[in-house]
Amino acid sequence: MLNVGAARSAPAYRDGRACCKLLPVNDVRPAQVAPRKAYRHRLPTRLWHWANAVTVFVMIGSGLMISNAHPHLYWGVYGANLDTSWFNPPTFPGWLTIPSSYNLALARRWHLLFALVLAFNLLWFMIASLVNRHFARDLRVRAAELKPAALGRDVREHLRFRFHDAAHPERFNLAQKIAYCVALFVLLPLMIATGLSLSPGWNAGAPWLLDLFGGRQSARSIHFIACWAVVAFVVVHLVAVILAGWRQEIGAMLTGWLRVPEGEGH
Amino acid sequence: MSAVLTRRRALLGIGAGTLLSACDRVQDFGPARRILDSGDAISHGLQRALIDRAALAPEYRVDQMSPVFRTNGNANPNTPAYGALAANGFADWRLAIGGLVARPLQFSLAQLRSMPQRRQITRHDCVEGWSAIGQWQGPLLGSLLKLAGVQSAARYVVFHCADQIGGAPYYESIDLIDAFHPQTIMALFLNGRPLDIGHGAPTRLRVERQLGYKQAKYVMGIEAVPSLAGIGKGKGGFWEDNVDYDWYAGI
Incomplete structure (x- = not known):
């Protein structure tokens, strides 16, 4: 359908709109030589993103130190040294942990303070994103995106490391939407809920949460597994940022404006 | 810390490691440490406010x-x-x-x-x-x-x-x-x-x-x-x- 050369000069895009839409004369700004810019990230998204980036970093580092305190995972309501563990995580080295030398007390102080930041930062961001329609406009998967032809095009574009819809560079592609939705609506809430299940105070306040995960040691195991899913998300996210052009991507998350790289959309 | 260890740590410190060791410096800095320590009272206050005391x-x-x-x-x-x-x-x-x-x-x-x-x-x-x-x-x-x-x-x-x-x-x-x-x-x-x-x-x-x-x-x-x-x-x-x-x- 498309060869690479054609894709470079006049690609067809996933919303199926005609290529003529891509002609520079249709751009918002008439200046044809200036690089195109698209407003991609609103202020609440940018504030949440950077606060969350720092928070997730601290949570993983301090969490690995907490794991070092008792590197055995169990299923069920109880579990201690004399019980059968299903997995014994390795001792994480000092260059991966917060603090860098063994200190459970300080790791907990980092972890439990930033847990509050994680949860309340996510809470206000979710409210803001419902109000400003960020979720509805930018993360909602449209039926057209799920048509086989659109899916195939999305996969091919990804294989070429082309992540932006040149007609609408501010839009997220399908894989992005799915990844962000899983992180926002599944992984981070799961981290928070399993984390709360480890609190004896919250076990009294919300015993149903403990039952939901099948007991405290199960909740602890799920907390650990979900943490690695967050790590996987972060790795894929950072690789995608680099492949998509880290200057433009980080610039967009700082200023809101995505400068569309030359050769995309022209 | 010996020079060798310092250098090894510097090499390991590329990227995330630099940020992680920055956390060590943060927790040694008095005002930052007080913020870190405030989590104890915040957790206590939140639980007392949000969870039935009985x-x-x-x-x-x-x-x-x-x-x-x-x-x-x-x-x-x-x-x-x-x-x-x-x-x-x-x-x-x-x-x-x-x-x-x-x-x-x-x-x-x-x-x-x-x-x-x-x-x-x-x-x-x-x-x-x-x-x-x-x-x-x-x-x-x-x-x-x-x-x-x-x-x-x-x-x-x-x-x-x-x-x-x-x-x-x-x-x-x-x-x-x-x-x-x-x-x-x-x-x-x-x-x-x-x-x-x-x-x-x-x-x-x-x-x-x-x-x-x-x-x-x-x-x-x-x-x-x-x-x-x-x-x-x-x-x-x-x-x-x-x-x-x-x-x-x-x-």
């Missing part, structure tokens, strides 16, 4: 109990005084209740055993991450405190223990909400048997909505106080004083 910790069925309830921390105070008490079955042991109370009292083990008891199968969560479930039985701490008559100026209850770590006496403290909580007991029995020395004989605190290090063993005295200042190093417990664990261990 909400019960989960209780379990007999078939959910740990096959073996491991010991932790000191397994024996190993002092001559404690050894002498243990040698004749704690017949000479007395639990003293004092501080800001109307009537300072002393209870013998037989007196405590003759009081109304609460029996509960609850989960013990170590700060390190493991959990064990056992059946505890003993009089409510609140009943003992009511007999002594806690004065209105009291804010905390301190537990003085027979054991020491590195020469420092073990002690713990809780607020009055946890002290009068319906599951907070002075446990005399574990799994139907009198508390053994490894688990804190003759009595240990069970404060079921907090972590294991709050469950003081070998309790000798209970003191109602207006402030934690002046006790130990002033942070409310041995681990709080010496290792910087949070005073509020509900999380």
